[in-house]
Amino acid sequence: MKILVIGHVDHGKTTFIRALNHVLYSKYGIGNEESSLSTVNEADMVTAQESLHYTMGNIEYAFYDYPGYADYLDMFEAGKETFDAALLVCAASDGAMGQTIDLLHKAIESGIQKFVVFLSKLDLVEDFEFVELMSFDLMAQMEEAGCNQDVPIIQGSALQVLETSSEESFGCILDIMNAFHKMFV
Secondary structure, eight states, X not given: OEEEEEESTTSSHHHHHHHHHHHHHHHHOOSOSSOOOOOOBTTTTBOOOEEEEEEETTEEEEXXXXXXXXXXXXXXXXXXXXXXXXXXXXXXXTOOOHHHHHHHHHHHHTTOOOEEEEEEOGGGOXXXXXXXXXXXXXXXXXXXXXXXXXXXXXXXXXXXXXHHOOHHHHHHHHHHHHHHHHHHO
C-alpha cells in the first residue's frame, strides 16, 4: 500500500518517517539503525522524496514524504503517482494551517479516500483543551473536503521517539502502523 505523508511545512512529516524507521529497527530489526533516507540539501537544490517500506502481515507498506510544499503540488499536478491512503500530519502545537488543508483537498481530489491523522509535536503542547478543539476542527475540515470515513486520530511526538527510544514513546508510531493495517486487512 502506498501511503502519502502530507501536512504543513515543519509539522513533522520527515521526523515521522525517521521515527518510523527507528521503531522498525529498534523493535523489529528491520531497516537501518541510522536513517539512510535521503535528505533535502537546499544549498545544492537537491530535492528527493523520502520513502520507507516495510511489510506487516502479508501487506507491504510504503510511506512517501516529499521535501517541500511545491514538490507536493508538482506531484499532484503531474498525476503520475497514485496512493492508497494518506497520513495527515498536523502539529498539535499549531493546528491545521493553510498547507495542511490545501494538501488535504488535493489528496482527496487525486482519489485518496483513506486517512489517518497524526497530531505531532504533542510534547510542545501545554493546553490540551486546544488539542481537543483542534481535533474537532480538523475533522470538520476533512468532512468539508469530502473525506467520509471515520478517521483515526493519533497523538504523539515523533521527536520523542527519536530522542528517548523508549517502548512508551514508540506507542504513537505503532498506533499509526496498526491504524493503516486495519484499513487494508
